[in-house]
Amino acid sequence: MNLLNFDEKNRESFSKIVKTMVQKHQTDPKEMLLHAIESEAEPEMNYWMTQVLVQEHFVSPRLEVGKDSAGEPVSALQAACLLQNVGVVAALVELGGFxxxxxxxxxQLAARISSKHEDQAVLGVLMKYAQEKDLLEPFMRLMQGNSLQ
Incomplete structure (x- = not known):
């Protein structure tokens, strides 16, 4: 699945960059994912960086990146939604980051974060994923109705 329809040929250059950063510069792949989440670069760059880090360098797509004010864990997906990073969101959703x-x-929490920020790009990716899983209608019903416990 490639929710943003990015060209697979572009992945290789990101794979080489990450490999060099990890091997030659001893950069921690988890730190690189945090930088991708915070990045304001083009969505395609953030998408491929996230894909490579998870698939080739074994960073968990469910990485906990911090705690919220109530002490609850904040996932990489939630952080990417908060920072409106559509490339990372798409990659993490595809990779099972929830x-x-x-x-x-x-x-649903990721979707509500995006909805609250009125982020149509991220919300669109989440809706497209729900549609791919044949769950768009129940997803939309929940978005319009119930609050999360």
């Missing part, structure tokens, strides 16, 4: 399905708490 527990459960699109109608369960983690995915």
């Amino acid at each position: 527990k459960g399905s699109v109608v369960e708490k983690e995915f």
Whole structure:
């Protein structure tokens, strides 16, 4: 699945960059994911960096990146939604960066974060993923209705 329809040929250059950073410069792949989440670079760059870090350097797509004010864990997906990083969101969603399905708490929280920020690009990616899983209608019903517990 490639929610943003980026050209697969472009992945290789990001794979080489990450490999060099990890091997020659001893950069921690988890730190690189944090930088990708915070990055304001083009969505395609953030997308491929995230894909490579997770698939080739074994960074968990469910990485906890911090705690919120109530002490609850903040996932990489939630952080990417907060920072409106559509490339990282698309990659993490494709890579299973949430527990459960699109109608369960983690995915719904990501969608609500995007909705609150009125981020149509990220929300569109989340909706496209729900549609790919044949769960768009229940996803939308939950978005319009219930609040998360």
